[in-house]
Amino acid sequence: MxxxxxxxxxxxxxxxxxxxxxxxxxxxxxxxxxxxxxxxxxxxxxxxxxxxxxxxxxxxxxxxxxxxxxxxxxxxxxxxxxxxxxxxxxxxxxxxxxxxxxxxxxxxxxxxxxxxxxxxxxxxxxxxxxxxxxxxxxxxxxxxxxxxxxxxxxxxxxxxxxxxxxxxxxxxxxxxxxxxxxxxxxxxxxxxxxxxxxxxxxxxxxxxxxxxxxxxxxxxxxxxxxxxxxxxxxxxxxxxxxxxxxxDVPQGLPMxxxxxxxxxxxxxxxxxxxxxxxxxxxxxxxxxxxxxxxxxxxxxxxxxxxxxxxxxxxxxxxxxxxxxxxxxxxxxxxxxxxxxxxxxxxxxxxxxxxxxxxxxxxxxxxxxxxxxxxxxxxxxxxxxxxxxxxxxxxxxxxxxxxxxxSGTLLLGVETGIALGVGTSILIFLYRSSTPHAAIVGQVPGTEHYRNVKRHKVETVPGMLSIRIDESLYFANARYLEDLVFEQVAANAGITDVVLMCSAVNAIDMSALESLEAIEHRLKDAGVRLHLSEVKGPVMDRLAHTHFLKNLSGGVYLSQHQATTGVLASRVANTTQTAA
Amino acid sequence: MxxxxxxxxxxxxxxxxxxxxxxxxxxxxxxxxxxxxxxxxxxxxxxxxxxxxxxxxxxxxxxxxxxxxxxxxxxxxxxxxxxxxxxxxxxxxxxxxxxxxxxxxxxxxxxxxxxxxxxxxxxxxxxxxxxxxxxxxxxxxxxxxxxxxxxxxxxxxxxxxxxxxxxxxxxxxxxxxxxxxxxxxxxxxxxxxxxxxxxxxxxxxxxxxxxxxxxxxxxxxxxxxxxxxxxxxxxxxxxxxxxxxxxDVPQGLPMxxxxxxxxxxxxxxxxxxxxxxxxxxxxxxxxxxxxxxxxxxxxxxxxxxxxxxxxxxxxxxxxxxxxxxxxxxxxxxxxxxxxxxxxxxxxxxxxxxxxxxxxxxxxxxxxxxxxxxxxxxxxxxxxxxxxxxxxxxxxxxxxxxxxxxSGTLLLGVETGIALGVGTSILIFLYRSSTPHAAIVGQVPGTEHYRNVKRHKVETVPGMLSIRIDESLYFANARYLEDLVFEQVAANAGITDVVLMCSAVNAIDMSALESLEAIEHRLKDAGVRLHLSEVKGPVMDRLAHTHFLKNLSGGVYLSQHQATTGVLASRVANTTQTAA
Incomplete structure (x- = not known):
């Protein structure tokens, strides 16, 4: 065979x-x-x-x-x-x-x-x-x-x-x-x-x-x-x-x-x-x-x-x-x-x-x-x-x-193709280093969550759900930190931040350290950090990390369960405080 | 300022x-x-x-x-x-x-x-x-x-x-x-x-x-x-x-x-x-x-x-x-x-x-x-x-x-750091060129869809839902084609394929051509192609393409709506055929 x-x-x-x-x-x-x-x-x-x-x-x-x-x-x-x-x-x-x-x-x-x-x-x-x-x-x-x-x-x-x-x-x-x-x-x-x-x-x-x-x-x-x-x-x-x-050319086939x-x-x-x-x-x-x-x-x-x-x-x-x-x-x-x-x-x-x-x-x-x-x-x-x-x-x-x-025409074939491949890789890296992100809310009548800027959706006061549209890796780790803190600073009264990870296909070590830094600073500010829709392969990797063990919030299968969970935990807290 | x-x-x-x-x-x-x-x-x-x-x-x-x-x-x-x-x-x-x-x-x-x-x-x-x-x-x-x-x-x-x-x-x-x-x-x-x-x-x-x-x-x-x-x-x-x-050293400060x-x-x-x-x-x-x-x-x-x-x-x-x-x-x-x-x-x-x-x-x-x-x-x-x-x-x-x-120790600082950066970029590119993908089904009692291999989920006969966990770009465009046809070949009786795009953060031109090729070959085989959970920025780009205009299936806001939609269209077809 x-x-x-x-x-x-x-x-x-x-x-x-x-x-x-x-x-x-x-x-x-x-x-x-x-x-x-x-x-x-x-x-x-x-x-x-x-x-x-x-x-x-x-x-x-x-x-x-x-x-x-x-x-x-x-x-x-x-x-x-x-x-x-x-x-x-x-x-x-x-x-x-x-x-x-x-x-x-x-x-x-x-x-x-x-x-x-x-x-x-x-x-x-x-x-x-x-x-x-x-x-x-x-x-x-x-x-x-x-x-x-x-x-x-x-x-x-x-x-x-x-x-x-x-x-x-x-x-x-x-x-x-x-x-x-x-x-x-x-x-x-x-x-x-x-x-x-x-x-x-x-x-x-x-x-x-x-x-x-x-x-x-x-x-x-x-x-x-x-x-x-x-x-x-x-x-x-x-x-x-x-x-x-x-x-004149040599006759016959070459040796x-x-x-x-x-x-x-x-x-x-x-x-x-x-x-x-x-x-x-x-x-x-x-x-x-x-x-x-x-x-x-x-x-x-x-x-x-x-x-x-x-x-x-x-x-x-x-x-x-x-x-x-x-x-x-x-x-x-x-x-x-x-x-x-x-x-x-x-x-x-x-x-x-x-x-x-x-x-x-x-x-x-x-x-x-x-x-x-x-x-x-x-x-x-x-x-x-x-x-x-x-x-x-x-x-x-x-x-x-x-x-x-233009590289091929002006500088020759090898330089041209090298420039082309280099350019397309750089464009890909640059794009993934400054990823798109959206604050999401619930599409009424469904369990589906979408960008607040593009869809008519409902959000929960004090709860900020951010969907990051990229794998988290070294090139965008710092970007993620800035993004979360900008959003928290811009929205007063936040008590819960949910990172919706449906588009996060991998988290590397640099990004893990950024997540730890985010968790740390949010905890200092009295804000809980939750994760939702974390994919299997990503979860496998996070499972044994310090970050997940010390996470102040929860890890939810779906964004909808995260919303329900956060609301339920608030009720529980209020009840406890009242009792 | x-x-x-x-x-x-x-x-x-x-x-x-x-x-x-x-x-x-x-x-x-x-x-x-x-x-x-x-x-x-x-x-x-x-x-x-x-x-x-x-x-x-x-x-x-x-x-x-x-x-x-x-x-x-x-x-x-x-x-x-x-x-x-x-x-x-x-x-x-x-x-x-x-x-x-x-x-x-x-x-x-x-x-x-x-x-x-x-x-x-x-x-x-x-x-x-x-x-x-x-x-x-x-x-x-x-x-x-x-x-x-x-x-x-x-x-x-x-x-x-x-x-x-x-x-x-x-x-x-x-x-x-x-x-x-x-x-x-x-x-x-x-x-x-x-x-x-x-x-x-x-x-x-x-x-x-x-x-x-x-x-x-x-x-x-x-x-x-x-x-x-x-x-x-x-x-x-x-x-x-x-x-x-x-x-001896020169006295005072240099000119x-x-x-x-x-x-x-x-x-x-x-x-x-x-x-x-x-x-x-x-x-x-x-x-x-x-x-x-x-x-x-x-x-x-x-x-x-x-x-x-x-x-x-x-x-x-x-x-x-x-x-x-x-x-x-x-x-x-x-x-x-x-x-x-x-x-x-x-x-x-x-x-x-x-x-x-x-x-x-x-x-x-x-x-x-x-x-x-x-x-x-x-x-x-x-x-x-x-x-x-x-x-x-x-x-x-x-x-x-x-x-x-080891590169720094053995070959010096410049080679070492260049090797390090090169390695981490290559690893990222390699990983994104062979992305993770999952066949998904409905988590019972929710509108949430997850990997059939990791979760107890329900699937619809004849409908194949594939979630691709990566942006679609030149390095994985061909991979996507192979993946779809392997899955269609492995699952007899498929009439509808849904590409769940929740993790697709971008589709470049190479990937668009692959999607067109997939659509074409599926149409030949009598299979409809649908898309679900396409993000805003991706949809903006696809909006005016030939691909979307000629798509045999639908584009659904959520995977759940895709499932409902496909089932409804089947009923409609059956009714038509019967009538």
């Missing part, structure tokens, strides 16, 4: 049959055709030779097929992770150098080891700290940076930088070197790709093709554009006209190997690897869960970490660079009917074959074609509506989005 | 009279006598010449008298901040160098500016993030480090380091160089100081002295020990016997000046200055509030920040080093009857006079006397009982204390 949970293949492998095989093979063919241009393009985005993108689309897919739990997730190079790779590795090595290539491999290895360890230690919850607004803002900003970074490729000029200001300056400075032949190739590729995406399907079905055939042709479209521009390049000898081509790992490089790449791992995981798990929900399947997040970890280790061994589950390709894989992770393994075989066949011809492919592919792919990532939606719902969420977005 | 809040002196100054003057003068004399040996000793601890301690006890006291709000707080050099200063400055300059002295001045200046800005921007709440367990653990560990750092001074050997391992190794390596004359001076000073603290008062009152006179003599004790060992040093020519003396501030140094010292500021502020405000409570006075935390900020800027101008409000001296000031902050200004005059008189004689003072003064002073800081109390109350609090304590 335990073995099976770490090797999901042992589970679905036993149920494998002819029908799932056919579905998986069909999906694999379609995804292979889609992945080829994307893999080439994203490698270029990562600052690597295009063939590395193909290498990164072979072994990782096999590894995921063994360890992954999603039947539809298609792993491989993706846009955002490629940009993050370029940013991280660009700091430690010069693009195009041997050091650069080996640093990307170390980055993949580190990321793989981290993801695997996080999976084994069940640390998947860490990903929850990337809130939805932060991720949305980050992806949109990354998409903009990526699109801008490809402008150079489309214009035939060289640009530098991984954040918007540098890129824009770099484009502006080189605007005089624009190569019009490159612009022509880029423009044709862009227009064709856009037309293929928006209109080709309708056009084909109008010519009588079935929807399924039309969809397949549309998906093969980008590959056709690659072949078309290759032909253009060869026929018109674009190289002699200054158009930047991919150039399996691990790079020499230097401790120094590991230290420099550790933090970027961690950020890439978490961002990649969040992107991947969101896609996997969305698709799983459609088929009522279940994804195991911690096992997904292991699956992605294995994929990245495999990427390192196979000469690739960091990979994760991609949104567009997974949807295609799903739509094409992929029934098990085996579809990924078949895709890997397809890509391996394509690598062997394609590499001799890649030399003549204009880089502008790949730039156009990237621009088309990432424009779907850009979505500013999150800003509007966040603004409408909560200014705090808006702040998190805006800071993530 | 506004001016008065920034210059509390304008307030209490108007009420100043002969009586308060007498009280303040009395207190000033006693605190001056107490401060002299402490100031000398703490400067030594900070790696500075002893007279710097005196300089740091003049202008800062005047500044606090103008800007501070506590009538009893006595600012000046304190043990923990001195250790932190030595740690921070020891990294950027060699002890005894001119650079070292100017770095401490820059540190005081930075700390002063930071505290003032925090006060002006009302950021006093930041101090709340130093929880009580963390501060207790930190102070105890600091006390141990300080005491160990003085062992060298008591044995006449040179030691190095600001964390326990280095110090112990350093003592061990130099144990052969022990100077027995120094040991004798140190031992006599220690025994005398201990005897003065523990027994002198009883002894004096037994000889017929009044309690007040006895108390004053006890407080002057440490100064007497200073004079005694000075005499010993001069009479026996201890210098020739290898006893380390304070040595008022600000150091040349280098940007590089500012960058290196900024973070330590921030930590020193916050730790100093927390120490100071705790003392001030404790003493204010005894006299039913009020402390304004944000104005206290300005007061301490002004003190540290004054320390920088007057050639001192970072200062804050000290516990022992403030208590003495309070007991001696200090009525207004003017007592501090008078103390400053006393110390200035002492500086002029004392400096010529300081040369012959054995450093071992100052080491003994420090050891005695810091042993009161060491209190391991916090470990036991935290363990008994909560393992999470214990973890925070233990990590702070």
């Amino acid at each position: 335990r073995l099976k949970s770490y090797f999901p293949i042992l589970d679905w492998g036993r149920r494998y049959n002819r029908q799932t095989l056919t579905s998986d093979l069909m999906a694999a063919v379609i995804v292979t055709i889609m992945l080829i241009p994307q893999s080439l393009a994203y490698a270029l985005l990562a600052g690597l030779p295009p063939e590395v993108g193909l290498y990164a689309s072979v072994l990782p897919l096999v590894a995921y097929a063994i360890f992954g739990t999603s039947s539809a997730l298609a792993v491989g190079p993706v846009a955002v992770v490629s940009l993050m790779t370029a940013t991280a590795v660009g700091r430690v090595a010069a693009e195009g150098s041997v050091d650069y290539a080996s640093a990307t491999i170390i980055l993949a290895l580190l990321s793989g080891v981290m993801l695997t360890l996080m999976g084994l230690f069940r640390l998947g919850f860490v990903a929850n700290f990337l809130s939805h607004p932060v991720i949305s803002g980050f992806i949109t900003a990354s998409g903009l940076i990526i699109a801008t970074s490809q402008v150079g490729g489309l214009l035939g000029i060289k640009t530098e930088g991984h954040a918007l200001p540098e890129l824009l300056v770099s484009i502006y400075e080189n605007v005089g070197n624009i190569n019009l032949h490159t612009v022509a190739v880029g423009a044709v590729a862009l227009v064709l790709l856009l037309w293929i995406r928006l209109d080709l399907k309708n056009w084909l079905t109008r010519f009588g093709l079935s929807k399924a055939v039309a969809t397949t042709i549309v998906r093969a479209g980008p590959v056709l554009v690659v072949f078309l521009t290759m032909g253009w390049s060869a026929g018109m000898d674009l190289a002699s006209k200054g158009v930047s081509l991919v150039g 399996l190997a691990l790079p020499n790992v230097s401790l120094d490089l590991v230290q420099q790449l550790a933090l970027p690897a961690l950020i890439i791992s978490i961002v990649g995981f969040v992107e991947s798990i969101s896609v996997a869960q969305t698709l799983a929900a459609k088929r009522r399947e279940r994804i195991t997040p911690n096992q997904e970490l292991i699956g992605l970890g294995a994929s990245n280790i495999a990427a390192a061994i196979g000469g690739g660079y960091p990979v994760t589950g991609g949104f567009a390709r997974s949807v295609v894989n799903f739509d094409a009917g992929a029934a098990t992770p085996a579809a990924g393994a078949f895709t890997a075989i397809g890509i391996a074959g394509a690598t062997l066949l394609l590499t001799p011809f890649l030399a003549i492919l204009p880089k502008a074609t790949l730039a156009a592919t990237i621009v088309l792919a990432v424009l779907t990532l850009v979505d500013f509506s999150i800003l509007k939606r966040a603004w409408a719902y909560s200014k705090a969420d808006f702040a998190a989005v805006a800071i993530t977005m | 506004r001016l008065k809040s920034y210059f509390p002196i304008l307030d209490w100054g108007r009420r100043y009279n002969r009586q308060t003057l007498t009280s303040d003068l009395m207190a000033a004399v006693i605190v001056t006598i107490m401060l002299i040996p402490q100031s000398l000793a703490y400067a030594l601890l900070a790696g500075l010449p002893p007279e710097v301690g005196l300089y740091a006890s003049v202008l800062p006291l005047v500044a606090y008298a103008i800007f501070g709000t506590s009538s009893a707080l006595a600012v000046g050099p304190v043990a923990v901040v001195s250790l932190m200063t030595a740690t921070a400055v020891g990294r950027v300059a060699a002890e005894g160098s001119v650079d070292y002295a100017s770095a401490t001045i820059i540190l005081a200046l930075l700390s002063g500016v930071m505290l003032t800005l925090m006060g002006l921007f009302r950021l006093g709440f930041v101090a709340n993030f130093l929880s009580h367990p963390v501060i207790s653990g930190f102070i105890t560990a600091s006390g141990l480090i300080i005491a160990t750092s003085q062992v060298g001074g008591l044995l006449g050997i040179k030691t190095e380091g600001h964390a326990l391992p280095e110090l112990l190794v350093s003592i061990y390596e130099n144990v052969g160089n022990i100077n027995l004359h120094t040991v004798a001076v140190g031992a006599v000073a220690l025994v005398l100081l201990l005897w003065i603290r523990l027994d002198l008062k009883n002894w004096l009152t037994r000889f017929g002295l009044s309690k007040a006179v006895a108390t004053t003599i006890v407080r002057a004790g440490p100064v007497l020990v200073v004079f005694l060992t000075m005499g010993w040093s001069a009479g026996m020519d201890l210098a020739s016997k290898g006893v380390s003396l304070v040595g 008022l000046a600000l150091p040349n501030v280098s940007l590089d140094l500012v960058q290196q010292l900024a973070l330590p200055a921030l930590i020193i500021s916050i730790v100093g502020f927390v120490e100071s405000i705790s003392v001030a509030q404790t003493l204010a409570a005894k006299r039913r006075e009020r402390i304004t935390p944000n104005q206290e920040l300005i007061g301490l900020g002004a003190s540290n800027i004054a320390a920088a101008i007057g050639g001192g080093y970072p200062v804050t409000g000290g516990f022992a001296r403030s208590v003495v000031n309070f007991d001696a009857g200090a009525a207004t902050p003017a007592a501090g200004a008078f103390t400053a005059i006393g110390i200035a006079g002492a500086t002029l008189l004392l400096t010529p004689f300081l040369a012959i003072l054995p450093k071992a006397t100052l080491a003994a003064t420090i050891v005695l002073a810091v042993l009161t800081l060491v209190d391991f009982s916090i470990l036991k109390r935290a363990w008994a109350y909560s393992k999470a609090d214990f973890a925070a204390v233990a990590i702070t304590m």
